[in-house]
Amino acid sequence: MGTRFHIAQYLDVDVDNETFHCHECGQELGPVAKNYKEGCLIYERDPRTVHRPLIEGTELTFAPDPEWCRILEFYCPGCGQMFDNEYLPPGHPITHDIVPDIEAIRRAVQQSTRS
Numbered sequence: 001m002g003t004r005f006h007i008a009q010y011l012d013v014d015v016d017n018e019t020f021h022c023h024e025c026g027q028e029l030g031p032v033a034k035n036y037k038e039g040c041l042i043y044e045r046d047p048r049t050v051h052r053p054l055i056e057g058t059e060l061t062f063a064p065d066p067e068w069c070r071i072l073e074f075y076c077p078g079c080g081q082m083f084d085n086e087y088l089p090p091g092h093p094i095t096h097d098i099v100p101d102i103e104a105i106r107r108a109v110q111q112s113t114r115s
């Protein structure tokens with residue numbers, strides 16, 4: 001195990017191996033050069049299963065139309081921790097929203113170990 005740096009609520013970066021890891025269990029999620037979500041378990045949900053009817057027995061809901069929107073949930077394959085979820089049009093690639101600056105993280109780790 002290399003030196004870990006906490007970069008998001010449930011994500012760490014291993015600066016020695018340049019890999020993402022679950023903050024809760026340490027599960028590796030792939031190289032920092034790629035999207036950590038590709039290392040996750042992904043649950044694609046029909047929005048109607050997330051947004052329940054506002055009034056029992058009716059169709060009234062705030063659920064987006066499943067023809068236009070899907071909900072993706074990203075989980076740690078090691079411990080089941082949910083990392084993120086996103087609403088995307090069907091067929092849209094998963095978002096790549098965390099691109100760590102590994103050199104800046106390495107410098108921060110080096111500075112914190114000096115003091």
Ligand SMILES: [Zn+2]
Pocket residue numbers: 022023024025026027076077078079080081
């Ligand atoms: Zn985990």
